Amino acid sequence: CVFDRLGPKPIALVGAVLLLVGYSVLAFGAVGAFHLGSEVAVCAGFLLGHGSAWAQTSALVANAANTHPARRGMVIGLLQANFSISAAVYAQVLAIFFPSETSTGT
Structure with a gap:
């Protein structure tokens, strides 16, 4: 497994680069750069x-890996819940700061 050989830092770096490129393409396209x-x-x-x-x-x-085995399930559950609920949080932030660009449902 790649993660076992390299550890978390290179994997996080690959993720960060992919996110940077993806968001940059969308941002430059949105402002009309292309x-x-x-x-x-x-x-x-x-x-x-x-x-x-x-x-x-x-x-x-x-x-x-850095959590006591007795608490590992709770840590994984909290991380997964945080990732899953973040879309709802960001949708509310978008509605607050950009009200004219969000649907009100009417």
């Missing part, structure tokens, strides 16, 4: 998905 077609947006989304997975895996395994 035409952001659907193919480019899908590729950026692919990079974002993989970057998130690499970063989350690195954090998950590093924390599980």
Whole structure:
């Protein structure tokens, strides 16, 4: 396994680079630096998905390895819950700071 050979830092770095490239492509396309077609947006989304997975895996395994076995399940559960609920939190932040760009449901 790559993680067992290299440890969490290189895996987190790969995740960070993938996230940086994915978000940069979307940001530059959004401000009009280039035409952001659907193919480019899908590729950026692919990079974002993989970057998130690499970063989350690195954090998950590093924390599980450094936690007492009796508390390992709780640590993994909290990390997974945090990752899962973050979309709801960011949606609320978006609605607060950019109210004209979010749907009100009416």
